[in-house]
Amino acid sequence: MSPKYYTITTELSDIHLEETLDFVAEYFLQPQGKYYHNIYKTFKNGVAYLNFTAINETEKWEVVVEVQATNPFKVKMTPVRIPAKFNITNKMNLIEEELLIAVQAYADTIRQATLYFAWVGGEKIIPEAPPTRRKKFSFRIFGSNMILIYILFFAVNIALFLTLGIVMAIIGILAIQLFVVLFSDKILLRTSDWNITPENPRVHILEYQLPLEDFLKFQEKFGKDMIIQMKEKIYKKSLAMGREPTCEIGEDVFAEYGFKCNADIRVSKVVDVYRIVKEASNKFNIKMPKVALTNTMIANAAATGPSPNRGLVLITTGLLVQLEENEILSVIGHEMGHLSGRDPFILFSIISLEFILRFSILYPLVVLSPLVYLIVAMGLIFFIAKFFETRADLLSAMKIGEPHVLAEALRKIGYNRLLAERIAPTRFPNWINFDPHPPIYFRIDRLEKMKTPIKVKNPFLRSVKDVFHGFKRTLKIK
Numbered sequence: 001m002s003p004k005y006y007t008i009t010t011e012l013s014d015i016h017l018e019e020t021l022d023f024v025a026e027y028f029l030q031p032q033g034k035y036y037h038n039i040y041k042t043f044k045n046g047v048a049y050l051n052f053t054a055i056n057e058t059e060k061w062e063v064v065v066e067v068q069a070t071n072p073f074k075v076k077m078t079p080v081r082i083p084a085k086f087n088i089t090n091k092m093n094l095i096e097e098e099l100l101i102a103v104q105a106y107a108d109t110i111r112q113a114t115l116y117f118a119w120v121g122g123e124k125i126i127p128e129a130p131p132t133r134r135k136k137f138s139f140r141i142f143g144s145n146m147i148l149i150y151i152l153f154f155a156v157n158i159a160l161f162l163t164l165g166i167v168m169a170i171i172g173i174l175a176i177q178l179f180v181v182l183f184s185d186k187i188l189l190r191t192s193d194w195n196i197t198p199e200n201p202r203v204h205i206l207e208y209q210l211p212l213e214d215f216l217k218f219q220e221k222f223g224k225d226m227i228i229q230m231k232e233k234i235y236k237k238s239l240a241m242g243r244e245p246t247c248e249i250g251e252d253v254f255a256e257y258g259f260k261c262n263a264d265i266r267v268s269k270v271v272d273v274y275r276i277v278k279e280a281s282n283k284f285n286i287k288m289p290k291v292a293l294t295n296t297m298i299a300n301a302a303a304t305g306p307s308p309n310r311g312l313v314l315i316t317t318g319l320l321v322q323l324e325e326n327e328i329l330s331v332i333g334h335e336m337g338h339l340s341g342r343d344p345f346i347l348f349s350i351i352s353l354e355f356i357l358r359f360s361i362l363y364p365l366v367v368l369s370p371l372v373y374l375i376v377a378m379g380l381i382f383f384i385a386k387f388f389e390t391r392a393d394l395l396s397a398m399k400i401g402e403p404h405v406l407a408e409a410l411r412k413i414g415y416n417r418l419l420a421e422r423i424a425p426t427r428f429p430n431w432i433n434f435d436p437h438p439p440i441y442f443r444i445d446r447l448e449k450m451k452t453p454i455k456v457k458n459p460f461l462r463s464v465k466d467v468f469h470g471f472k473r474t475l476k477i478k
Helices: 014-032 088-111 133-142 147-164 166-182 184-191 212-222 226-237 247-256 273-284 317-322 325-340 343-358 363-368 370-400 403-413 415-423 440-448 459-475
Strands: 004-008 036-044 047-056 061-068 073-081 114-120 194-196 202-209 266-272 290-294 301-304 312-316
Touching: 004 088, 014 036, 014 047, 014 088, 047 088, 061 088, 073 088, 088 403, 088 415, 114 226, 114 317, 147 166, 166 184, 166 343, 184 290, 184 301, 184 312, 194 273, 202 273, 202 317, 226 247, 266 273, 266 317, 273 290, 273 325, 273 370, 301 325, 312 317, 312 325, 317 325, 317 403, 325 343, 325 370, 325 403, 343 370, 363 370, 370 403, 370 440, 370 459, 403 415, 403 440, 415 440, 440 459
Parallel strands: 290 312
Antiparallel strands: 004 073, 036 047, 047 061, 061 073, 114 202, 194 290, 202 266, 301 312
């Protein structure tokens, strides 16, 4: 079998590339000495290479791996021993995924020691900071399927029942929920930092990836909150004056905290967010939604709105930092899938129906055991929501046409969850938790198996079938 070549893209600066190989060897390969052997590092023309051999003596296969410390990382996997009628491709895919998880884990460590600057032309300067409770709350309840906002009304309805009576309380709650659905785009827009428009379409991102050892000493000396103050000082000397942050401009600020600004630790990129969202909306043949940006390094995206003509896409700067443009496009395609499918309004209808049934046909069950009923009802609602998330993945794969790119994006932004799911003794809890998203391993595996062009007559029914099939596999039901 011929070697397999692929790349791993990250936002790491050149100064951290060799360190990444050391991290992968020490924290991912060496602890699994049963499967990874002959781990060593070499240099060719000044470039570092990590070499190792993946072996499974039980299954009698062996693969030699070489990782080149360039940006992007270049990986070569060569099978040197394959049993007859054995599918080595699946094993090589798992090695590929584990390497990506290891690289992302190191990149995540470096992100903790990175000064991020993001700005939009024509918009006010807002320093990057951890999301406030208000923003986290808004993002979660208004994003994509908006299930959480309905869950909130489980508590609200008690107060209304006590003051208005059953009939008026039901009418009042449904009216409030409908109002929130109809104006969800405007509500979420108010919680964002910037509006992306045709006049101001690009997001500028600048990173200073400080040496981790120096950053840890800084945190020990000054505390975590001081980093925000440091960035604000640099903002005032640069972006607030209409100038891009540079080592020269920030030299005094860096020196004040004991840092030296090295050009090798500087990474910059410009993302035309409006163009990407416009391309996605054109592929879905829907009206261009409003686009909002929140300046936080948590990688996320959401979509909301009562209809495709009143849609809003919200993106975080963290998503723009971690993903390449084609990966961003595929993620936006997932959000367009929610808008084109009218998912927020459909889920509102489903939950409203449950709400009415709860106080009519199902009322005896509620009286018998209210807590059990609510747990079961919410569990079913979240399971149904997985149908819509799965359909959004499928629609992105169909319309954007790159399912493997969406799978790669999910690996990058969800590597922690993916790792936990891969090593868990059972995957059953990942299917019954109060999360509208199916397990990430299921989403990735499903996307990887798709072959373009994808032609599905009924994407929703296909997605329902796939969800049930994935759930049954955890129960080992054939």
